[in-house]
Amino acid sequence: MEAMGVLMTYPMSSYLEQQLQNRFTLFRLWNLPNKTHFFNHNAHNIQAVVGSTHIGADPELIDSLPALEIVSSFSVGLDKVDLAYCKEKGIRVTNTPDVLTDDVADTAIGLILATLRRICEDDRFVRSGLWKKDEFKLSVKFSGKKVGILGLGRIGTAIAKRAESFNCSISYHSRSEKPESKYKYYPSVIKLASNCDILVVACALTEQTRHIINREVIDALGPKGVLVNIGRGAHVDERELVSALVEGRLAGAGLDVFEHEPQVPEELFGLDNVVVLPHVASSTVETEMAMADLVVGNLEAHFLKKPLLTPVV
Amino acid sequence: MKNIRSIDPLSWCGFGINTKRDAINRPIGNRLHTYISSNLYNFGSVQFIILMGSQHHDRCPSSQPPQVLVIRPPPVFTVHEQYISNKFHILKAYDSALPTHDFLQANAQFVKAVLCSGNGPITADVLRDLPALQLVVSTTTGVNHIDMAECRKRGIKVTNIQDVFSDDVADVAVGLLINVMRRITGGHKFVRGGCWPVTEQYPLGSKLGGKKIGIVGLGNIGSKVATRLYAMGCIVSYTSRQIKDSPFTFYPNVLKLALDSDALILCCALTNDTRHMINNKVMMALGKKGIIVNVARGAVIDEAELVKCLVEGEIGGAGLDVYENEPNVPKELFGLDNVVVLPHSSACTNECFQDAAEVAIGNLEAFFANKPLITPVTNDF
Numbered sequence: 073m074e075a076m077g078v079l080m081t082y083p084m085s086s087y088l089e090q091q092l093q094n095r096f097t098l099f100r101l102w103n104l105p106n107k108t109h110f111f112n113h114n115a116h117n118i119q120a121v122v123g124s125t126h127i128g129a130d131p132e133l134i135d136s137l138p139a140l141e142i143v144s145s146f147s148v149g150l151d152k153v154d155l156a157y158c159k160e161k162g163i164r165v166t167n168t169p170d171v172l173t174d175d176v177a178d179t180a181i182g183l184i185l186a187t188l189r190r191i192c193e194d195d196r197f198v199r200s201g202l203w204k205k206d207e208f209k210l211s212v213k214f215s216g217k218k219v220g221i222l223g224l225g226r227i228g229t230a231i232a233k234r235a236e237s238f239n240c241s242i243s244y245h246s247r248s249e250k251p252e253s254k255y256k257y258y259p260s261v262i263k264l265a266s267n268c269d270i271l272v273v274a275c276a277l278t279e280q281t282r283h284i285i286n287r288e289v290i291d292a293l294g295p296k297g298v299l300v301n302i303g304r305g306a307h308v309d310e311r312e313l314v315s316a317l318v319e320g321r322l323a324g325a326g327l328d329v330f331e332h333e334p335q336v337p338e339e340l341f342g343l344d345n346v347v348v349l350p351h352v353a354s355s356t357v358e359t360e361m362a363m364a365d366l367v368v369g370n371l372e373a374h375f376l377k378k379p380l381l382t383p384v385v
Numbered sequence: 386m387k388n389i390r391s392i393d394p395l396s397w398c399g400f401g402i403n404t405k406r407d408a409i410n411r412p413i414g415n416r417l418h419t420y421i422s423s424n425l426y427n428f429g430s431v432q433f434i435i436l437m438g439s440q441h442h443d444r445c446p447s448s449q450p451p452q453v454l455v456i457r458p459p460p461v462f463t464v465h466e467q468y469i470s471n472k473f474h475i476l477k478a479y480d481s482a483l484p485t486h487d488f489l490q491a492n493a494q495f496v497k498a499v500l501c502s503g504n505g506p507i508t509a510d511v512l513r514d515l516p517a518l519q520l521v522v523s524t525t526t527g528v529n530h531i532d533m534a535e536c537r538k539r540g541i542k543v544t545n546i547q548d549v550f551s552d553d554v555a556d557v558a559v560g561l562l563i564n565v566m567r568r569i570t571g572g573h574k575f576v577r578g579g580c581w582p583v584t585e586q587y588p589l590g591s592k593l594g595g596k597k598i599g600i601v602g603l604g605n606i607g608s609k610v611a612t613r614l615y616a617m618g619c620i621v622s623y624t625s626r627q628i629k630d631s632p633f634t635f636y637p638n639v640l641k642l643a644l645d646s647d648a649l650i651l652c653c654a655l656t657n658d659t660r661h662m663i664n665n666k667v668m669m670a671l672g673k674k675g676i677i678v679n680v681a682r683g684a685v686i687d688e689a690e691l692v693k694c695l696v697e698g699e700i701g702g703a704g705l706d707v708y709e710n711e712p713n714v715p716k717e718l719f720g721l722d723n724v725v726v727l728p729h730s731s732a733c734t735n736e737c738f739q740d741a742a743e744v745a746i747g748n749l750e751a752f753f754a755n756k757p758l759i760t761p762v763t764n765d766f
Contacts, residue, residue: 083586174593174618175592178563178594179563186569189730189734191569192574194728197728198727199719203714210738211735213735215553237613237615237617348572348576350581352568352587355590
């Protein structure tokens with residue numbers, strides 16, 4: 073299998089990089105002095121692309137790799153992979169579901185607590201020596217609040233299970249109602265936002281969900297509402313979100329993702345009711361290994377002509 | 386409340402005898418229709434009926450609400466002073482230029498109830514200055530700031546706010562564990578510091594699911610922490626003074642628990658047995674990847690030893706809400722990115738302060754109405 077060429081699009085994991093290096097001929101799409109030269113010399117030797125949430129496989133990349141057979145994404149979200157084009161071209165696509173569900177759900181809860189209970193802000197308060205002089209602000213209780221989940225897939229369900237242990241009431245909006253679910257369904261995201269204290273974005277990014285959190289939804293969530301985003305930055309109209317937070321029309325936000333990562337609107341940095349993370353919802357040692365093993369496992373299965381482990385296309 | 390239409394003439398004798406004590410000897414006014422929550426009080430050969438205008442004092446505008454002493458203002462009182470002061474006459478020792486002892490000697494000899502929290506300990510000395518005291522109302526759950534033995538001896542009842550804060554404290558305990566293991570505060574600072582576009586990769590955190598979490602003290606708070614962590618896929622165990630009716634594994638002592646845990650969450654009361662219970666031996670048993678979360682009391686941990694272990698990498702990290710000498714926090718902790726420090730704020734939410742004020746008021750009202758207290762502290766707390 074060492075003869076198989078794999079193109080890694082981004083240095084998303086050194087463990088993954090090592091695993092790919094050990095098994096295949098690994099090509100790296102970053103730090104290239106001359107991309108054209110690279111593709112001219114190597115494209116015909118590349119059978120697989122390993123993509124990430126940063127750089128996936130768009131039509132331009134797919135067209136530049138005539139020998140491409142499979143795209144194995146180091147993510148569960150596939151918004152950076154042109155699935156329709158892959159299907160058209162007969163290119164297989166895999167992702168990394170399930171192994172990261174718990175970590176992402178934990179991050180959602182962690183962001184809710186950090187935002188509502190002012191954990192990051194109070195840590196700053198103590199470290200700056202203010203505790204001896206000033207009063208700190210009271211925070212907002214999490215237990216018992218109404219949590220609205222946008223997207224009740226694996227991750228949304230895991231978030232709901234955790235929030236229930238905090239005695240929260242759970243409601244959701246999804247593409248379709250899930251009759252087997254015990255949670256309250258709202259037919260629109262605005263109705264969901266109007267009826268919850270904390271709105272968590274946990275759906276896939278598609279054309280339908282781009283900017284699904286817009287001005288109207290933010291207004292519906294209201295000045296006591298908190299938004300938590302562990303989906304994709306593009307789920308939220310970021311400019312509207314920033315204005316709402318700066319103007320106090322939203323009580324707070326916990327954000328792991330942004331529209332133009334790694335750029336984050338600087339207006340957010342001065343707000344003590346906003347917690348910002350560098351897209352780390354699945355970034356643990358254990359899950360990184362599990363995701364990498366799944367990527368490698370899918371590639372090996374493909375090259376050995378065995379059934380793929382987690383195929384999407 | 387009973388509507389007393391006729392009053393024992395002897396009761397009128399009690400009025401005006403002790404002119405030093407404004408708190409008690411308020412003239413009943415011209416109105417006899419007073420709602421009396423009576424408290425027959427023997428003082429030598431003279432009987433007093435202490436007339437308390439309670440929540441119906443608006444019907445007797447000249448009668449005063451019952452007196453409650455505050456030596457140092459509890460944070461709950463500070464936030465809800467107006468609300469509480471509408472119901473009781475607050476005797477503020479902290480407003481006086483006199484030292485506490487002198488103030489109490491001069492003004493509080495007939496005080497029956499005191500409202501307090503950790504910043505104003507009710508020590509044996511304080512109790513000695515309050516000979517008429519019958520009730521200590523704490524706006525906290527912990528009562529280690531009250532000399533419970535002395536109260537028991539004197540028959541002084543103590544109330545706390547029992548379960549009111551336990552959700553909030555449990556929430557912060559879980560929030561701190563996630564925060565430390567998943568590097569949330571570190572990640573937040575990384576982004577705010579403008580580092581993300583430059584460095585791009587932030588160090589990996591540690592997954593919670595499957596980790597063994599040892600809860601020290603499975604009371605109201607500990608059991609809520611357990612439920613939340615169980616829902617996150619943690620393997621939960623505990624140690625407590627006695628084994629509980631609980632689905633989680635019991636360990637007979639904290640050392641054994643630490644040996645078998647990835648993290649310890651301290652949720653126990655501070656007593657003589659638990660003081661410095663988390664010592665060097667326990668921390669070594671927890672190990673280099675071990676995390677300690679403390680939402681109990683600072684003195685449950687040997688703080689100097691904790692700092693040493695963290696600085697030297699003998700344990701993996703800590704989430705702390707409490708310290709041995711608040712508001713002083715060991716400066717060595719500030720340089721560590723695997724430590725999160727909070728200002729004893731785990732119970733400080735808008736909702737809880739409101740609830741705590743209601744419980745404190747409820748206990749005071751019950752006391753002055755001779756009704757059963759709402760949240761008395763039992764002997765085995």
